[in-house]
Amino acid sequence: MIRDGIRRAFNLALRRKDQWEREVEEEIKLHLTLRAEQLMAHGATPTDAYHQAVRKFGALDDSRARLLEAARHRERQMKRIELFDEIRQDTLFALRTLSRQKGWTAITILTFALGIGATTAVFSVVSSLLLHGVPYPAPDRIVIVQQQPKNGNNTGIRVSIMPSTAIVNAWRAGTRAFESLEPYIGAQRLLRTSGDPVGVSTASVLPSFLTFAGERALVGRMF
Secondary structure, three states: OOOOOOOOOOOOOOOOHHHHHHHHHHHHHHHHHHHHHHHHHOOOOHHHHHHHHHHHHOOHHHHHHHHHHHHHHHHHHHHHHHHHHHHHHHHHHHHHHHHHOHHHHHHHHHHHHHHHHHHHHHHHHHHHHHHOOOOOOOHHHOOOOOEOOOOOOOOOOOOOEOOOHHHHHHHHHHOOOOOOOOOEEEEEEEEOOOOOOEEEEEEEEOOHHHHHOOOOOOOOOOO
């Protein structure tokens, strides 16, 4: 028999939900049996003792749910403890190994440094070209229009022709496929400085390009 104020402790199996449920059911049955025996010792019939034990125990579904949730919580906590312990042991083992083999440690650190540097460089390129669009309004609607040779070529090299001003004006006046066309001409120029001139990449554009790019003057007027 159980005495008032005494609570039993029971172990729930780890990582097996079916064992959790079985042990919870066994615990509930054991509690009801012991409580019924205690009531029978005070003169209650077996049937009355069982029903009274169930009433005092409370709703079985709620009690079963609370016990199962306690088992899940303990399982999650045990997994976290085991994970952190494995990480700690692996880290200590790696540090001890590296401290004993200084040459191998230097090679490992250098390899990591090169790998991280290369990964960072590649990600920067991918981020600029693929993940983030060009810094213009509606970048997903922007395309580059180029003029190609009429008869093609046999060199295997892609050839683009810089369209003349007359062709660009004809495109701008008669296009229906594009909302607008903004021509540009790229060139390398020398920038005058206080010292030697510096070579820079430039582009000649029309005044309407600034509206297309969503830019405005911080001070003064646009050209």
